Amino acid sequence: GGDLVETAFLVQGLICVREYFKNSTDTTETGLSQKADQLWKEVEWNWYTQGQNVLYWHWSPNYNFQMNHKLQGFDETLITYILAAASPTYSIQKSVYQQGWARNGGIKNSSSQYGIPVVVNHNGANGNVGPMFWSHYSFLGLDPRGLSDEYVNYGDVTANHAKIMYQYSIANPKGWNGYSAKNWGLTASYSRNSDGTTGYAAHQPNNDLGVISPTAAISNFPYTPTESMNYLRFLYNENYSKLIGVAGPYDAYSLHYNWVTPRYLAIDQGPINPMIENQKSAFLWNLFMNAPDIRSGLIKLGFHSTQHGF
Structure with a gap:
């Protein structure tokens, strides 16, 4: 298929x-x-x-x-x-x-979370934000900075998504042990089932199971560089023996349940390196956005990019 x-x-x-x-x-x-x-x-x-x-x-x-x-x-x-x-x-x-x-135009959303505009209707999130990977996968090559169509600015969409997710973990409305300014980030990943076994879930504010997925905060580097670096230091400086394996941070863990899955999921690992590099040098963003056919397609759809001059 x-x-x-x-x-x-x-x-x-x-x-x-x-x-x-x-x-x-x-x-x-x-x-x-x-x-x-x-x-x-x-x-x-x-x-x-x-x-x-x-x-x-x-x-x-x-x-x-x-x-x-x-x-x-x-x-x-x-x-x-x-x-x-x-x-x-x-x-x-x-x-x-x-x-x-x-x-x-139904994609637009006028609500806010923690004083931060949500900007778009995240599918099924009831005015809140969805899992963090929604602001990662499409934007490994597509540069959201200053990118707007006739409806929204995708630089705001992605950056605000990351900032809301960060503030949510600090607010920690469900009272999970371990959530903090340095331990944050919800997205789809392996998860902890109610019986303690390993499953899979799309973690987000309206489906918060007490599980942190490292790809969420680390792949946010272009959007929240300081907060993402603090999270990375939390993993490597404070929890290396527990949460880091041969290929970097394990896919998911819960400090509340003292649970970690010593596994990797390729689609979660995938965005980490490209997004770190985009934050450092915009390498992939520049390759993709300067491709003539991509630029023509974006212009055809009514997009403008202050970052890439169209």
């Missing part, structure tokens, strides 16, 4: 690979760039509209569009619309973005 969202995450990386190697003098490297470009151009984005002004997540030859899951903001799927609009081969129209992702 086809999963358009996971494909979009892959393609976001392929665009960066293409851009990095495209001017190389090494034929192996230019060949890699050309292969990445070919794969990107073969994705049939517009197939996933079913002829409507919205993208759908799944299709398969056996089950067709049986799941019928629409991609509507705000969650992790923004990049899917950006790439679909930017495709030189299987593009979508601006109306698909407007009616599908942005819900004709």
Whole structure:
């Protein structure tokens, strides 16, 4: 079957690979760039509209569009619309973005948490924010700084999401032992089941199980550099033997329950290094945002970027 969202995450990386190697003098490297470009151009984005002004997540030859899951903001799927609009081969129209992702302006939210505007309607969060990965996956290449469409400013969306998550952990309304200004961050990860076994959950303020996921705060480095560094020091300087393994911080833990899962989950590990590098040098952001087809796609959808001059 086809999963358009996971494909979009892959393609976001392929665009960066293409851009990095495209001017190389090494034929192996230019060949890699050309292969990445070919794969990107073969994705049939517009197939996933079913002829409507919205993208759908799944299709398969056996089950067709049986799941019928629409991609509507705000969650992790923004990049899917950006790439679909930017495709030189299987593009979508601006109306698909407007009616599908942005819900004709219904994406906007005027509420606030801890005095910080929420900006967008986080799906199912009832005026609060969703799991932190919603502000990570689409923004590994897509630079939210100063990036706005006709509805919202995504620099505000992502930074405020991180700041609200930080303030939530300090406020700690459920009274979990261990939550603090240096131990914070909720997102989807391995989790602790009620019987103490390991499960999986999308941790967020309205689904707070007392479990901290290191990828949440660490992948927030571009949004909350000081708070994220304090968290990283908390892990490495105060809890190294307990929470750090061969590949860095374990996927999830709860100080309240004295519980840790000594495991890694690739999609949680994935955003950490790119987002740290984006905070340091904007390396991936610059590769992706300066790609000519990506820039054209963003302009087509009515985006403006003060950071990248359009």
